[in-house]
Amino acid sequence: MNQSDDGSERAAIHEARVWRDNGWTAQVIKNEDDDGWAVAMTPDGQAEPALVGPWTMGRDKKNPKPLDTSAFNTLVKTAAEFVRRHEQQLHAALHQRIEIDHGGARVSVTLDIEPDEEHPLAMLRAVDARGELLAEASVSPAFRLTRASAGAWAEAGFGPPAAR
Structure with missing residues (x-):
């Protein structure tokens, strides 16, 4: 059952x-x-x-x-793997991370998107090597996190990032 x-x-x-x-x-x-x-x-x-x-x-x-049992078990394994890969891709799209050098130190910049049909949200964060939060900014869920956009945000003093 x-x-x-x-x-x-x-x-x-x-x-x-x-x-x-x-x-x-x-x-x-x-x-x-x-x-x-x-x-x-x-x-x-x-x-x-x-x-x-x-x-x-x-x-x-x-x-x-x-x-039959053998075919069904193979189908379950294939379908479960397909679902797992889809979930991993979705997680990777919603939670991005880039490492940059800024001010002689390594900085981790993350973009976390909260999908919502009416009011999606996205948060950009910069954290130093010790895990200390350097900056945090609300951005459009369409914001593209790249080395260039993360570097530009750092060079601008982690103020409100330019839309990209």
């Missing part, structure tokens, strides 16, 4: 075209782009699949190959 978001138990399903177990549901679907088949991998609690990929035709060359 799997546990759903509301804490209730979800029964495992092991059918030829639908397999649910270990927090994932694999569903074999007709590929809308051609005559083949696709498999959609959806994490429990999500409405949309995290990954959709091609699925193998069966021996009759008309119907899909049935799902």
Whole structure:
């Protein structure tokens, strides 16, 4: 049994075209782009699949190959890795860090973006090698943190940064 978001138990399903177990549901679907088949991998609690990929035709060359334990486990591993990489990319885009030299010392400049559909926020910070906060400024979430923009901010005395 799997546990759903509301804490209730979800029964495992092991059918030829639908397999649910270990927090994932694999569903074999007709590929809308051609005559083949696709498999959609959806994490429990999500409405949309995290990954959709091609699925193998069966021996009759008309119907899909049935799902089985081995195929499902491989699909779960692939989909989980895809989700993990996506989360890492999102984290990297929202939390950037650059090291610069300023005043003969190493300074770490970070840009942290808080995504929000109505009021996104971004904070630029400069920290010295000891971890002491040198400066902090609110910037547009569209601010591009580069060595040049971080250096320009430092050279301007860490005042309000110019939009880039």
